[in-house]
Amino acid sequence: MRSRLHRLLIAAAVLVVAAAGVWLVVALRPPRPPDIAFAPYQDAYSTKMDFARLEHEHPFTRAERARITPRSLRALDQEQVNQLYARLTAGPIPDGPFEGDLFFPKGASGHGRLSEIAGGLKGLGVQLGTITTESLGRALWKGKVFYRDQRILRNRIDDLAILKPVLGDTGTIPRVSVDGERTWLLFPAKLYCGQSLLDGRRESIIIDYAFSDDLPDYREIPDFLAGRRGLEIRDEIRMVRPGFYLGRAYANGAFLLNFTLENTTLADRDTDAFVQARTVTEDCWTGTQRTGA
Numbered sequence: 001m002r003s004r005l006h007r008l009l010i011a012a013a014v015l016v017v018a019a020a021g022v023w024l025v026v027a028l029r030p031p032r033p034p035d036i037a038f039a040p041y042q043d044a045y046s047t048k049m050d051f052a053r054l055e056h057e058h059p060f061t062r063a064e065r066a067r068i069t070p071r072s073l074r075a076l077d078q079e080q081v082n083q084l085y086a087r088l089t090a091g092p093i094p095d096g097p098f099e100g101d102l103f104f105p106k107g108a109s110g111h112g113r114l115s116e117i118a119g120g121l122k123g124l125g126v127q128l129g130t131i132t133t134e135s136l137g138r139a140l141w142k143g144k145v146f147y148r149d150q151r152i153l154r155n156r157i158d159d160l161a162i163l164k165p166v167l168g169d170t171g172t173i174p175r176v177s178v179d180g181e182r183t184w185l186l187f188p189a190k191l192y193c194g195q196s197l198l199d200g201r202r203e204s205i206i207i208d209y210a211f212s213d214d215l216p217d218y219r220e221i222p223d224f225l226a227g228r229r230g231l232e233i234r235d236e237i238r239m240v241r242p243g244f245y246l247g248r249a250y251a252n253g254a255f256l257l258n259f260t261l262e263n264t265t266l267a268d269r270d271t272d273a274f275v276q277a278r279t280v281t282e283d284c285w286t287g288t289q290r291t292g293a
Contacts, residue, residue, distance in 0.1 A: 033075035034068040051086040070260040078105040090284035091239025095148035098261040154185040188215040193284035202287030207235035243267030
């Protein structure tokens, strides 16, 4: 009996190690690009196709959009990300919590990008200590909670350590429960439909931090960092498929980085119906060019 139990324990350990090895291989495997068409282009701007022609010659099907994942976007260069974004519409203004992450396109690191655009973080008038621009960016884009009816948004911060040089005493900031987890909600923003800074043929959902100081629960420190007296952050997003949005962040009017927002509960629930051509709510102007294949 003991020998059999011993063999079972060994077998179980082997399975655990094998499963861990498979997970590690998958996690370290380079992301594969989504199976969608892109217009040909070269480095020169003049070789890049205008978005109206792009959408006419390379329209998306909903099945293609359903195959796009946040990870697959990391295998694209910036021109491909731009071409993908331009063929999307805004979809409905989100509601509730979304997991977020920033990404730099293939071949780009984004090192120092935030400080270059902001003209140097020291110009913000606060002592940021040893915070790196990349760490600050990830703190700002950790995740978002949308309040659709109020047309406002707050950013989900799970660790205040990165902002401690700015915040000082973090004990005064209330922690709340979001999606079953305790977190902090900082950096409020206003939500509205507005013109895309990349593609003016149709609107995007705008996440605007400029005048957030008149929003409820605004905290001067650190919320001003994202506002008009700080980095002047302005985001815009469009829907890839239900529960999944692709975003572009701008600082001081200049493009900063790409980001994704995903609510897996909504994605799992609504993607199949979306592929089957269910009508999608469009809260923003979709332009005059017909989308889709």
